[in-house]
Amino acid sequence: MTSRALKLLSPMEQAGTGGDPGAGARAIAERLERASRGDRAAFSDLIRIHRPRVQRVALRLVGNHEDAEDVAQETFVRAWHGLETLREADRPAAAFSSWLLGIAVHLSRDLQRARGRRPEDAAASLLDGQGPDALAGSMRTPSAITEEAETRRRVELAIAALPERLRVPFVLRALEGQSYDHVARITGVRAATVRTQLVQARRALRRMLGPLLDEEDGR
Amino acid sequence: MxxxxxxxxxxxxxxxxxxxxxxxxxxxxxxxxxxxxxxxxxxxxxxxRMRGLLDGAAVAELTRAGEEAFIEGVFSRIDSDRSPTGEAPPLRPRRLAPRRAVQLGAASLVLAAAAALLLVVRSHTARPHGLEERPSVAPRVDLAAAADNAPAETVGARSAADRPGRELVLGDERAPLDLERFTADLLHALDATGFDPYRSSDLQPLLLELDMLDPTDLARGARGVLGTDGPQALRGAAARLLGPRADVRDRALLRDQFSTLGHAAARSLLDGGERGVRILWSLSAEGGERGAIAVDALANASAGEDLDPLDAMPAETDPSIAARVAIASPDRMARELLDRFLATGESPWLDAWATREDAEDALAQTLERRPPRDVERSRLVRATTLRPVETALPMVMAALVDGDRSAPAALAALLPLGGADALLGATASGRLRSDFEDAAWRAAIGANADLMLEAALREGAAAVLVSATMRAFAAEASEDNPTLLLVRLAARASGDRALSSRIDALLHLAAIGPQSGPPAPLLLDELAPLRQDPSPRLAAAAWMAWQALGGELDQTPAAIDRALRRGGPPTALHARLTRAVGRRSGARPH
Structure with missing residues (x-):
């Protein structure tokens, strides 16, 4: 189990499921069942569990915190209305996670398209509040902080510059730790297609990040 | 690098x-x-290093701060969505939701822009092999209209709009793309136009691939284009790019889109090798337009140098379709084609065999290597009608004796190869059934009357020829060759044994009268000398034929009578002839 998966379960651990590997899934399934009958407390638990990931993915795709939170909220609203559809799923907990991310991805896409946002705008917004000033509290030198902020900005710009069809699977896989199958389920394409999209995304990033990689090489 | x-x-x-x-x-x-x-x-x-950079760019984890407000916001939205009846509404677009029409419109605009870009690409480059302008076979897209719809910020859209009436032409869709030229020219044009694929829509995967990936990855871009509703020409080019790189799913996609992509999909499947060819074979069995395109592609491939579709032909393929493909294949051996015809009896295989230069050799070898079985013999006889060989004569004569329907035509084809003598001999011996004898003679006289005449005269079988000719004529009244044949037989047969045949021929002519066919003057020219023949019976018969064929009665029946009397005392024939002439002329015989 990856560290990201562990992060997913940590809220459940807080809810008292302990370290039992299957306990998290069972707890989510139990809350799903209750939520589908209209139990708002159970659904609130589900929101607490999944909100971080949903909002993080949305942030990567829409590029600013305000819209990302908006997308995340709307994602859960859609989920509430569609909980019935999960009742017949074999593994409702896993299905719910992919389903939520799928909704978030689609909503983010819709928002981006509706607003016609350019990738570099998105990247600039994403970096708002995370420039050198945000790193100033660390013990590093000012020049190191500035350099790190610049590197981060360039990486964000490169990711944001990826075409959407490559950016979505790349974010889900390389930044959110999803498996190929999950990415395929979320984006609604074949797993093989996801693999090829990711190859393309990595190559594109490598090309765009070439100078940074060279700089690293020179160190 | x-x-x-x-x-x-x-x-x-x-x-x-x-x-x-x-x-x-x-x-x-x-x-x-x-x-x-x-x-x-x-x-x-x-x-x-890449991983390190990505880890450094990770979005900070959300804090728990604001979590309750977030949840509250969710339920607030849920509550505001409830209808007055208290039921939750179905999922529907909210303020974030797309307007589908706008989405679709945007997608089509971007595709139009893609088409516009390719026009610009063409305008910036020398004409590549794969993008040659051809008059009519290639699909065309009106880029003026496309450019009108293109987003203003799209590179190339304005340029295209400045060139109203220009069309996107992506070469002959039946031919494979010249990938290297296509790629090189497109990349060159991208540089020239300053086009940045990263800023383009996600509906430009092909351009992205071309820009930054090696050729083996072009399939991904091609798939992306095929998955859109883009211009036919662009999708056709994508299909052809995909061809040699297609995997099993791509082939399924091409098959699904065969109706819209047509020849481009067929070309792509062909380029995909044996598996693609098998799909084309299965499509060919569907008939209709899809089937016709598939057969056309298979036939073109047969005629080309890349592969022979017959090598991948499924056993259950309709022979008529297979044969159409085989006809186009220059490398297919005549013997193989003939064997297929003998096995199936399908005419297209026979036609394909007959088009081969070595067809006759193949037929001779087949006759030589094994005695044909009944069913095979009948088919071999048919083959003989198209490409006759001397060695087939015994088989054809045996088939004629046995009453094979194809035998008369086959024998007619064999006349110069001994068929004429064989037919005369068979007729004289009385071995043939009368209906097949008639059919054989009709076919023989129809094919080469002069040759039959020569053979009959050479063999002293004028009587046989006259008899057979008349029987054939009686069976097929529209035959016109017998008229000329009888005239010539009457004119040329010589010797005592031939006299009665000559008279018979003339009397037959007198009986059948004028027919369509050779012009009467020609016939009358042949007949005229016979009226003065020393044989009074022949002369009298010639007069009858002359009159029957429309000749002027420039002599009186008395002259005929004198001609007849030169031969001796009046005979029954004399009486018959003078009566007939008198009836026709209205004059009384002397």
Whole structure:
């Protein structure tokens, strides 16, 4: 189990499921069942569990915190209305996670398209509040902080510059730790297609990040 | 410059490393391999740096602050969505939701822009092989209209709009794209126009691939284009790009889109090798337009140099379709085609065999190597009608005796190869059934009357010829050759034995009267000397034929009577002839 998966379960651990590997899934399934009958407390638990990931993915795709939170909220609203559809799923907990991310991805896409946002705008917004000033509290030198902020900005710009069809699977896989199958389920394409999209995304990033990689090489 | 590629076996491990999914064991294994492989060592370094950069760019974890407000907001929205009846509404677009029409419109606009871009590409480059302008066979897209719809900020859209009436032409869709030229020219044009694929829509995967990936990855871009509702020409080009790189799913996609992509999909399937060819064979069985395109593609491939579709033909293929493809194949041996015809009896195989230069050799070899079985013999007889060989004569005569319907035509084809003498002999011997004898003579006289006449005269078988000719004529009244044949027989047969035949021929002519066919003056010219023949009976018969064929009665019946009397005392024939002439002329015989 990856560290990201562990992060997913940590809220459940807080809810008292302990370290039992299957306990998290069972707890989510139990809350799903209750939520589908209209139990708002159970659904609130589900929101607490999944909100971080949903909002993080949305942030990567829409590029600013305000819209990302908006997308995340709307994602859960859609989920509430569609909980019935999960009742017949074999593994409702896993299905719910992919389903939520799928909704978030689609909503983010819709928002981006509706607003016609350019990738570099998105990247600039994403970096708002995370420039050198945000790193100033660390013990590093000012020049190191500035350099790190610049590197981060360039990486964000490169990711944001990826075409959407490559950016979505790349974010889900390389930044959110999803498996190929999950990415395929979320984006609604074949797993093989996801693999090829990711190859393309990595190559594109490598090309765009070439100078940074060279700089690293020179160190 | 492109970085050296890592070993295939380790690529996935390196990808997992970039993605942050590599296990410790996997990383350790790559490291061990990298100690002995410079390419992989370099790739490992790059992968680690990439991962490091990505980790550094990770979005900060959300804090719990604001969590309750967030949840409250969710339920607030849920409550505001409830209808007055208290039921939750179905999922529907909210303020974030797309307007589908706008989405679709945007997609089509971007595709139009893609088409516009390709026009610009053409305008900036020398004409490549794969993009040659052809008059009518290639699909065309009106780029003026496309450019009108293109987003203003799209590179190339304005340029295209400045060139109203220009069309996107992507070459002959039945021919494979020249990939290297296509790629080189497109990339050159991208540079020239300053087009940035990263800023383009996600509906430009093909351009992205061309810009930054090696040719083996073009399939991905082509798939992306095929998955859109883009212009036919663009999708056709994508299909052809995909062809040699298509996997099983691509082939299924091409099959699904065969109706809209047509020849481009067929070309792509052909370029995909044997599996693609098999799909074309199955499509060919569907009939209709899809089937016709598939057969056309298979036939074109047969005529080309790349592969022979017959090698991948399923056993259950409709022989008529297979034969149509076979006809186009110059390398297909006549003997193989003939064997297929003998096995199936399908005419297209026979037609295909007959078009081969070595068809007659193949037929002779087949006759030589094995005695034909009944069913095969009948088919071989049919083959003989198209490409006759001397060795087929015994078989054809046997078939004629047995009453094979194809035998008369086959025998007619064999006349110069001994068929004429064989028919005369068979008729004289009385071995043939009368109806087949008549059919054989009709066919023979129809095919070469002069040859039959020569053979009959050479063999002293004028009587046989006259008899057979008349029987054939009686069976087929529209035959016109017998008229000329009888005239010539009457004129040329010589010797005592031939006299009665000559008279018979003339009397037959008198009986049948004028027919269509050779012009009467020609016939009368042949008949005229016979009226003065020393044989009064022949002369009298010639007068009858002359009159029957429309000749002027420039002599009186008395002259006929004198001619007859020169031969001796009046006979029954004399009486018959003078009565007949008198009736026709209205004059009383002397």
């Amino acid at each position: 492109r970085a050296p590629r890592p070993c295939r076996a380790w690529r996935e491990s390196l990808r997992e490393l970039v993605d942050g999914h590599a296990s410790l064991e996997s990383v350790a294994a790559v490291e061990r391999h990298a100690e002995t492989c410079a390419n992989c060592a370099a790739e490992l370094q790059v992968a680690r």
